[in-house]
Amino acid sequence: MARIESYVSVDVEADGPIPGPYSMLSFGMAVCGTFDGTRFTAPDPSEKTFYAELKPISDDFDPKALEVSGLDRGRLVREGRDPAEAMDAAAAWVKTASDGALPVLVAYPLAYDWMWLYWYWMRFTSRSPFGHSRHLDIKSLYAAKAGAMVAQSTKRQMPAALLSGRPHTHNALDDALEQAELFQNLFRWDA
Secondary structure, X not given: OOOOEEEEEEEEEEXXXXXXXXXXXXEEEEEEEXXXXXXXXXXXXXXXXXXXXXXXXXXXOOHHHHHHHOOOHHHHHHHOXXXXXXXXXXXXXXXXXXOOOEEXXXXXXXXXHHHHHHHHHHHHOXXXXXXXXXXXXXXXXXXXXXXXXXXXXXXXXXXHHHOOOOOOOOOHHHXXXXXXXXXXXXXXOOO
């Protein structure tokens, strides 16, 4: 018997291109659906959310990357959550928010957000609540359903009806909610 999957939309803001030399500054998560193999249920993604701002783990940062998020790195050095504590809290939240279902991380694009989160979970807690492979790329899902090339599967090229009405603010929680709605619309979409 297949377990129910719980889809969790995730967005990351960082101060550079890769984890380790650079730091994940914030991440947001929102439960955006469940699927039992037959029926997809799409709750209001703002009902179950998690957001954390973290202390940087290195002194290196790319000013352009930092500018995108608008986060104050100096404030995060003083007030950000300890990465180990934040990643433990996030893993506990995923377990609780998934309510017995098997959690699956969804992101757009997956490679960037997954890279950061998986690295941080493995580095600071030695485990990921999504295992090493329970994740789904929203961009690839669109390409497959639309019969489109991946390079032509940007949000700008998607039908307007699929897009969220929420703004893309580069606040990790705002953007997780925006892409949660995109995922819900795409999952139910018959191309």
